Structures are given as structure tokens and as C-alpha cells.
Amino acid sequence: MFIQLSNASKTYPNGVRALIDASLRINKGDFVFLIGPSGAGKSTIIKMLFLEETVSRGQVIVNGKNLSRLSNGRIPYLRRNIGIIFQDFKLLPTKSVYDNVAFALQVVGASSHEIKEKVPAVLALVGLQKKADFLPTQLSGGEQQRVCIARAVVNNPALVLADEPTGNLDPDTSYEIMQLLLDINKRGTTIVMSTHAKDIVDSLQKRVIALEGGRIVRDDEKGVYGYES
Amino acid sequence: MSLNSLRYVLKETLISLRRNAWMSLASVATVAISLVILGFALTLVYNTTQMAANIESDIEISTFMRTDQTPEQVLQAKAEIEKLPEVRSVDLVTKEKALEQIRATLSSELIDNLGGDNPLPDKLTVKASKVDQVKLLAGKVAKVQGVDKVQYGNGVVDQIIAFTHWVRWIGISLIGLLGLASIVLISITIKFTVLARRREIQIMKFVGATDWFIRWPFLMEGMLMGLVGAIISTGIVVYGYTSLISYLHNHLAFIPVVNDPIFVRNLVLLLLGSGALIGSLGSMASLRKFLRA
Numbered sequence: 001m002f003i004q005l006s007n008a009s010k011t012y013p014n015g016v017r018a019l020i021d022a023s024l025r026i027n028k029g030d031f032v033f034l035i036g037p038s039g040a041g042k043s044t045i046i047k048m049l050f051l052e053e054t055v056s057r058g059q060v061i062v063n064g065k066n067l068s069r070l071s072n073g074r075i076p077y078l079r080r081n082i083g084i085i086f087q088d089f090k091l092l093p094t095k096s097v098y099d100n101v102a103f104a105l106q107v108v109g110a111s112s113h114e115i116k117e118k119v120p121a122v123l124a125l126v127g128l129q130k131k132a133d134f135l136p137t138q139l140s141g142g143e144q145q146r147v148c149i150a151r152a153v154v155n156n157p158a159l160v161l162a163d164e165p166t167g168n169l170d171p172d173t174s175y176e177i178m179q180l181l182l183d184i185n186k187r188g189t190t191i192v193m194s195t196h197a198k199d200i201v202d203s204l205q206k207r208v209i210a211l212e213g214g215r216i217v218r219d220d221e222k223g224v225y226g227y228e229s
Numbered sequence: 230m231s232l233n234s235l236r237y238v239l240k241e242t243l244i245s246l247r248r249n250a251w252m253s254l255a256s257v258a259t260v261a262i263s264l265v266i267l268g269f270a271l272t273l274v275y276n277t278t279q280m281a282a283n284i285e286s287d288i289e290i291s292t293f294m295r296t297d298q299t300p301e302q303v304l305q306a307k308a309e310i311e312k313l314p315e316v317r318s319v320d321l322v323t324k325e326k327a328l329e330q331i332r333a334t335l336s337s338e339l340i341d342n343l344g345g346d347n348p349l350p351d352k353l354t355v356k357a358s359k360v361d362q363v364k365l366l367a368g369k370v371a372k373v374q375g376v377d378k379v380q381y382g383n384g385v386v387d388q389i390i391a392f393t394h395w396v397r398w399i400g401i402s403l404i405g406l407l408g409l410a411s412i413v414l415i416s417i418t419i420k421f422t423v424l425a426r427r428r429e430i431q432i433m434k435f436v437g438a439t440d441w442f443i444r445w446p447f448l449m450e451g452m453l454m455g456l457v458g459a460i461i462s463t464g465i466v467v468y469g470y471t472s473l474i475s476y477l478h479n480h481l482a483f484i485p486v487v488n489d490p491i492f493v494r495n496l497v498l499l500l501l502g503s504g505a506l507i508g509s510l511g512s513m514a515s516l517r518k519f520l521r522a
Contacts (some may be wrong), residue, residue: 050435073439080437090432107438109234151436 002028002159002190005047008058010044010214018044018213021058026192027159031185033201034194035225036211043171045211046163049192050082063158080108083152083189089144091136091149097123097147098132104151117175122154126180142173146180153184160184162193174200177180198225234442241446242453245422252418253454259414260458260507261465263407264500268466270400272495279487290367290381292353296324298375303351306375308356315366317358324332324349350377361390408507411458415451415511422447423515447512455508459501466500467493 003026010019019041026032034042047053048060051067060067063081070078091100098119105115125127126146136144145165152160162181166174178200185191195201201208201224208223209216218226246253258383292310294303303321311319327349358364363381371379421431433443474488 052435076434076437076439076442078437079435082437084435090428090435092432092519103432104436106233106237107433107442108438109442111233155436 002026002030003192004059004061005045005048006059008045008048008055008060008062010041010048010053011056017214019048022211022214022216024209024216024219026190028190029185029193031182031204031206032193033204033206033208033223034192034211035196035201035208036217038196040211041214042211043163044214046192046194047162049159049161050079050084056168057200080155081157081159083149083155083157083160085145085152085160085165087164088168089136089141089148089168091144091147091151093136096133096135097128097139099146100147101150101154104154108155108192117152122150125153125183126150140173141169142176145169145177149177149180149184153189157189158188159192162191164194164196165169166195166197171199178204200214201225234304234445238442238449242449245426245446245450248425249418249421252421253450256411256415256418256454256511257458257461259407259411260455261461263411263507264459264462264504265406266392266407267399267404267503268462268496268500269469270396270404270447271499272466272470274393274396274400276487277389277396280389288357288363288381290355290363290370290379292355292370292373292379293377294351294353294375295377296348296350299353300351302375303353306373307353309373310353310370313366313369314359315359315362315369317356319356320354322352322354324351327352342398361402363415408503411455411507412511412514415454415508416515418454419447419451419512420515422450446515447516448509451508451510453508455504455505455506455511456501457504458507459504462504463497463500467497476521 003024005022005024008019008022009017011017018039022041022045027135034045036042044053048055048067049062051070055068062078065078067078075127092103095103101119101122102115105118109116120129120132123132126149128143128146128150131139131143136147139147145168149165160181165181169177174197181191181193182204205224208220208225210217210223210226212216294306298306300323303323307319307321310316324347328347331349353370355366357366367379369379370376430443470493
């Protein structure tokens with residue numbers, strides 16, 4: 001098993017208990033939805049998985065590593081094996097599509113040869129090879145999200161975390177983004193995605209973990225959203 | 230750091246310096262000013278110390294023996310003084326010799342009226358090897374068996390020592406204050422850069438950049454500002470010092486300014502080193518906080 005939370009709790013410094021005694025297991029290659037109302041703890045789980053937040057009590061294990069025991073110096077190396085997709089894309093507005101993706105390779109010290117090889121390949125994967133020289137502001141929301149996905153997977157990570165990746169997109173575009181994520185999942189990449197999108201969850205029939213008030217209330221293989229969203 | 234990373238870091242450093250041109254300029258100027266003061270203060274201290282060392286050769290401790298001492302006892306006292314570690318040389322001026330000197334310079338009539346008596350004491354002229362030891366040595370000499378009293382320097386030594394002392398302290402406090410100001414200014418400049426690139430830094434962290442990879446461009450930026458300031462100050466100090474030397478040699482030759490290439494070289498190295506140090510301290514100060522996120 002690839003990801004494991006054991007009685008994981010998170011209390012923020014302001015006293016908010018974002019996660020209470022959450023336990024779950026995710027296997028390599030799984031596609032998992034985290035669902036629930038705002039503030040249920042979906043984002044907290046995602047953030048704990050790439051150590052933007054640390055667990056207050058309990059254990060979080062990713063890829064065999066107990067994250068509470070990981071030294072600060074090792075965090076970057078954990079993240080190199082995790083691609084992160086954001087609701088607001090987090091692209092650099094002054095860099096072109098190509099440079100935004102290349103950036104992820106530059107900061108881990110890749111050679112220019114490696115960059116020239118990998119960036120066009122991943123841009124082709126997300127269907128943006130023709131817009132490599134565009135700036136993010138010249139792209140639609142769906143295209144910007146594709147750039148974000150390209151940046152997330154260019155290092156060929158074993159795990160992709162997507163925090164409401166379709167939150168800012170219309171339904172058609174959301175569907176295209178989901179197709180892309182499913183393609184990436186088919187290549188063996190584990191995907192954990194938090195979402196509010198009932199239609200997507202219901203149509204894809206993937207594993208669904210539902211959270212409410214910081215607790216896991218449901219964990220179904222081939223689940224549905226189950227709430228009125 | 231790999232060559233790829235190095236290229237990235239250098240590019241980012243230059244972009245950032247250009248973006249904050251005015252702040253960078255102000256930082257460079259403060260570094261330059263503080264280092265110019267450091268340079269001149271050091272030069273002044275060095276020169277006064279050297280000057281004091283030169284004057285030292287003129288400072289004698291006149292040691293007068295009691296008149297009841299036999300020539301043997303005087304020689305014994307001389308040998309004893311010579312054994313003191315601070316002593317450079319001891320010369321004996323016997324009372325007979327002193328009398329001859331007076332006879333030569335004053336009137337021989339006066340001496341003849343003494344009727345063969347010699348009221349003068351034997352005198353030992355003691356020189357110290359270091360100027361700041363004169364006082365200590367005089368104290369030791371005064372305690373030697375048979376010594377009546379010692380005289381030296383008429384306060385010149387004390388004045389020189391006090392002067393170098395003050396130059397040193399005023400210099401150190403000025404340099405301290407200005408150095409601190411430079412560090413603060415550089416850290417503010419770097420903070421602007423960091424804020425302007427907050428987004429970039431956040432993304433860098435998310436895609437797995439190490440803290441050092443993120444730090445390097447900022448550190449280089451600070452160091453570069455410090456170094457440029459140091460180069461400017463080095464130019465001013467070296468040019469100012471060498472022209473002062475040639476002016477003094479031509480017009481006021483009696484002032485013994487030191488023209489020592491080794492001192493100048495060390496000064497240049499010290500200024501450049503301080504510049505780089507101030508720069509990196511400044512950037513480290515502003516980097517520590519934000520990288521903890």
C-alpha cells in the first residue's frame with residue numbers, strides 16, 4: 001500500500017480541528033475522490049500528503065515514508081515524486097507555457113537536454129504543443145489547468161494530488177480535464193483528488209472517501225457523491 | 230550545485246538586481262560608505278601606531294642614580310636593567326662625562342668653582358622596545374637598587390597612546406553602526422525581491438526545490454551588492470591614500486606616513502571580504518523568516 005493515514009488528526013494553531021482520527025489506505029495506481037462540504041478536511045488531507053501541513057496526532061505514510069519523521073531537508077525530495085494540481089493553477093504569469101513547465105525541471109537541476117526532451121512531450125500529452133509560447137493570461141481556464149497538469153506530471157511522479165482541479169472550470173472543460181487525469185492514472189500514477197463536482201464523481205465510478213466535520217464518514221469502491229452538491 | 234542550477238541561479242540574480250535597481254543602488258552606496266570609513270579608519274590607526282613606533286626611538290627613560298652609588302654598583306644596576314624584557318638598550322652616562330658635557334656647553338668657570346666636587350648623578354639612558362611599554366618599564370626601572378628617579382617623555386607617549394585608542398574606538402563604533410545599517414538595507418532590498426517572487430518561491434517549494442536552491446539567487450544578490458560596494462570603497466580608499474602619501478611626501482615630508490604595499494593589499498582584501506560578508510548577512514537575515522513556510 002502506497003498511502004496510509006492512521007488515526008491522523010490535525011488541529012490548526014487557531015484551534016480548528018480540521019481532521020479527526022482519520023484512517024485510510026490507498027494503493028499504488030488508485031484513483032481516489034475526496035468529497036465533502038467545504039471545511040470537511042479534504043484539503044487538509046491533501047496538504048498533509050505533500051507536507052504543506054504536518055499531522056498533529058497519528059501517522060501519515062507516503063511511499064513507505066513516515067512523514068512525521070521526515071527531516072526538513074528531505075521534504076523537497078518527497079515532493080519531487082508528487083505532482084500537485086491546484087484549483088487556481090498557480091502558474092507564473094511572466095513565463096510562457098513552455099517555461100512554466102520547464103520550471104519544474106529546472107528547480108530540480110535537470111539538464112537543458114532533459115528539459116528540451118521532456119517539456120514538448122508532456123505538452124503534447126495535455127494537448128498544448130501548439131501553445132508553448134503563449135503566456136498563461138492568453139489561455140482559457142481549461143488550458144491553464146492543462147499547463148498546471150503538465151507541470152505536475154513532467155517529473156513523472158508516482159502520485160498526483162489534485163485539490164479541486166475543476167473548481168474554476170465549466171462542466172465541459174471539467175470533463176476534458178478529468179479525461180486527462182484518467183489518462184495519467186492509466187499510466188500507473190496514483191491520483192488523489194478532492195472535489196465538489198457531483199456529476200464527475202457519479203459518472204466516473206471511482207473510489208470515494210467522504211468527509212464531514214473532519215471525520216471520514218464513508219469509503220466506497222465505485223462510489224457516488226451522495227450529497228446534494 | 231550542478232552547472233544547470235548555477236546557470237539558473239546566475240540568471241535569476243541578474244534579473245532581480247535589475248528589477249530593484251534603486252534599492253540595490255542605495256544598498257551598494259551604504260556598503261561603500263561604511264567600507265570607505267572602515268578603510269580610512271584602519272589606515273589612520275595603522276599610521277598612528279607606526280608613527281608611535283617611530284617616535285618611540287626618541288623616547289628615552291632618563292634614569293638618575295643616587296649620588297652615593299659606586300661605579301660598580303651603577304654597572305650592576307645597568308646590568309639588571311638590561312635584563313628586563315621590555316628594554317631595547319641601556320647607555321651609561323657617567324657623572325664625569327656629564328660634567329664634561331656641561332663644561333663644553335656652559336662655562337668651564339662654573340665647573341672650576343665647584344672645586345673638584347662633582348654634584349651630578351650617574352645617568353642611565355634606557356630605551357624601550359615598544360612605545361606602549363615605556364610607562365611600565367619606567368616603573369620597573371625606578372625600583373632597581375640605587376636608582377634615585379626616572380624621567381621620560383613629558384607625556385608625549387601617553388598622548389599618542391590615548392590618540393590611537395580614541396581613533397580605534399570611534400572607528401569601531403562608526404563602522405559598527407554603518408555596517409549594521411548596510412545589513413539592514415540589504416535585507417530590506419532582498420525582502421522586496423522575495424515578496425515580488427513569493428508566488429515563484431511557493432511553486433518552487435511545491436515542485437521540490439531544496440531550500441538552498443531557493444536561497445542561492447537571493448544570497449548571490451546580497452553578496453553581489455556587498456561586493457560592488459566594497460569595490461567602490463576600495464577604489465576610493467586606495468586612491469585617497471596613495472594621493473595623500475604623495476602629497477605629504479612632497480609638501481610635508483616631516484610627517485612619517487607609511488607607504489606599505491602589504492598593508493594596502495591586506496586592506497583591499499579586508500574591504501572586499503567585509504563587503505561580501507555584509508551582503509550575505511543581509512540576505513540571510515531576510516531569508517530566514519520566509520523559508521520556514
